[in-house]
Amino acid sequence: MEPAGGSQGAPGPREPGLLRAVPGQAVSTGSISSRVIVHVDLDCFYAQVEMISNPELKNKPLGVQQKSFVITCNYEARKLGVKKCMKVRDAKEKCPQLVLINGEDLTRYREMSYKVTELLGEFTPLVERLGFDENFVDLTEMVEKRLQQLQSDELAAVTVSGHVYSNKSVNLNDTSHVRLLIGSQIAAEMREAMYNQLGLTGCAGIAPNKLLAKLVSGVFKPNQQTVLLPESCQDLILGLNHIKEIPGIGYKTARCLEALGIRSVPDLQTFSSKILENKLGISVAQHIQKLSFGEDNSSVIPSGPPQSFSEEDSFKNCSSEVEAKKKIEELLAILLNRVCQDGRKPHTVRLAIRRSSSKYYSRESRQCPIPAHVIQKLGTGNCDVMTPLVTVLMKLFRNMVNVKMPFHLTLLSVCFCNLKALNIVKKGPMDCYLTPSLSTTLHSGKRSFEMKDMEDFS
DNA sequence: TGGGGTTAT
């Protein structure tokens, strides 16, 4: 996650009203100590996208299928017993009327996903994506501005939007809650905008940090929102039945913890820090033990454009080089279109495989720089960029797979990463950005001082 | 599971 104190460090000088989000970097929120974070979680996202594409699918039980699995389904289908990640066989057995749509091509889901992130980005630039269907938004500054617009006698009149997470009765008039209540109003506006502009429904959780916002967003589903007030934080985290339900504690860590006899949240809260550090390393140990108390000081990191593009395909078996090459070419062709639309240029290509012999989810990969002359042609449609890239990918393939020996693959993945916006030329304290057209001009004309620098760069 | 993504080591 992030070192302690991330978004709450020293305020430092900042231009008033100017909050610039730099993707991948935390943004200082000034001297504000209590944050307001919202977690926005779309309802059965892929199924929603399919129902928008084809409204006749509404009020029918709908599943989205990848290979032999129903990876998500709408609420009609859930009522009839269909669950996420169910085998198609089992789902059809449970629910013979189930309509299935193939969801292996993520293009429309990805596009809609970024529309959601962009829409949230109109409220504040502090939006962090988590997968295609979830976003965290740091509302602290927005809330503070709205608060300053209020007269002191209006504070007690601020009302909550949506549910309040609580077992006991809470005093909503306590003005120490006013920031979270305003946060709940903004969250409602966000969900309204998502529905009005994109036709999407979803849940939201509003809380003082990302962990708690995420946990509380799922309390009332679907299409509802919940705010968590500070006095209920312990109730929420202690309400979990197993540590694996804490986001950040994954399969491996949960296994390791179980071996130590740690299963429940109180188990983890009270376990010896020293022993935990020895078992998991100081970083993970301290992090997850904080999580067990509901503490999470990680900041919302604006995601910006993606850092990598990949296409993958899984299959029962691929055991010849010719077959592998065909599949790699398919993946590559799709990727080239995607990277062309993005505008930036990848400087690294990676090939990953999964062998049928490998125990569960384990991949091997090899990567290498994309040749400079290939990078330059990448945006420019007509040139053949496939051939050199296939050549380099097959070299990576043969580096991983001894093609003279029998092999058996179940997955191939091609990834473009190390994306650079434009040709960056270092000249002094400020980097200078050349537009592609200017770059071309410099190529054809006399060779400038900057061009010599560029050659070193690539 | 699948077909994606991210960060840390």
Next chain:
DNA sequence: ATAACCC
């Protein structure tokens, strides 16, 4: 390059 995490 891998391993962990997230969806």
